[in-house]
Amino acid sequence: MAELAARLDSAYPDVECALHHESAFELLIATILSAQCTDKRVNQVVEKLFVKYRGPADYLAVTQEELEEDIRSTGFFRNKARNIRGACARLLEAYDGQVPDSMEDLLTLPGVARKTANVVLGTWFGRADGVVVDTHVGRLSQRLGLTRNTDPKKIELDLMAHFPQEHWIRLAHQLIWHGRLVCKARKPDCARCSFNDLCPASNVAREARS
Secondary structure, three states: OHHHHHHHHHHOOOOOOOOOOOOHHHHHHHHHHOOOOOHHHHHHHHHHHHHHOOOHHHHHOOOHHHHHHHHHHHOOHHHHHHHHHHHHHHHHHHOOOOOOOOHHHHOOOOOOOHHHHHHHHHHHOOOOOOOOOOHHHHHHHHHOOOOOOOOHHHHHHHHHHHOOHHHHHHHHHHHHHHHHHOOOOOOOOHHHOOOHHHOOOOHHHHHHHO
16 A cells, blocks of 8 residues: 555645635534535535634524524535534533544534544644545545445544554545546546556556456
């Protein structure tokens, strides 16, 4: 995996989280909104959302229905609004309104599973407690032969075993960007892939072997 890691670093040396945020709290909210939604859409929504809602108390000062309307275009807005309000209540009750910097504490927040916790810990706090596994990371991990699993938790464990801990944070960003730009779900552009010779699913590699 050292060769794959080196090529990822070469292809995507300066990648970072695509979600717009200026604080750990904004990143937390944006990540909750990103479930089953594109980062582009989330960024459009939070542009106004983060002006209206500055902190946890602001999300609790409006009705559930008002928040739902503000985030409607991200999809699953009722559940997301409920989780956001629940997370904000928990932050105020247990953490003085501040986003905690440990996996254990983050997982106590409604709507926060390992993916969201890993995004916050890695992107904001620089803590590599795990690997973010979203749809792009899951898809590419399978295509590259890094895992045979479909469960995100098991995929994460496989990636953690394949790559050194100091690579975990940027690995997710690299795979996400590669998934968006090259290794797309419906039509992967294997000819443009800088590591198609390492990929069991590459049609370029298959043609070379035939």
